[in-house]
Amino acid sequence: MAVTGIGGFFFxxxxxxxxxxxxxxxxxxxAPEGQFLWDQQAGPTVFAPFKADSDYFAADxxxxxNLRVDDLDGLTASLAAAGIEVITKPEWNASAEVGRFARIHDPEGNPIELWQPPAS
Known part of the structure; x- marks a missing residue:
């Protein structure tokens, strides 16, 4: 008997x-209001607790x-056009084996990392 994936994210x-x-x-x-299920594509999911004093994201x-994306450049261009600040740093993309990253924050300040895994 094993867990087969993440069933939800609640905050x-x-x-x-x-x-x-x-x-x-x-x-x-x-999903649209009144619906609760979001069918997503299968793919890798990273599950990683961080040290309490990590500076990988805001201490508060x-x-x-972290959301897996298939077109980081297209999505970040769309977000920027909507007035959403997109943060990128060269060191986040230092390893081609890991993929590429960008960060945004939702309207309540929650951090969101956008991840485009490397091509298979």
Whole structure:
């Protein structure tokens, strides 16, 4: 008997409906209001606890959502056009075997890492 994948991601929000709409509009994550299932593509998922004093993401946040994407350049261009700050750093992309990364924050300041895995 084994776990077969992540079944959900739940977090608190000051305005759950507005935040859910933001994720659906800008990232295609989630489902329309009144629906709860998001069918996603199969692929790798990293599950990694970090040290409490890690500087990989903001110290005042207990988590960072990492979303796997297939066109990092296209998505970040779309996000920037919508006025969403996109952060990139060359050191995040130092290993071609790992893939490429960018970061954004949702309207409530939650960190989101966008990850384009290397081509298979």
């Amino acid at each position: 608190r929000s000051s305005d759950p409906q507005a935040l859910a709409a933001w994720y659906l509009t800008h990232l295609g994550v989630g 946040k207990g988590w960072m959502l």
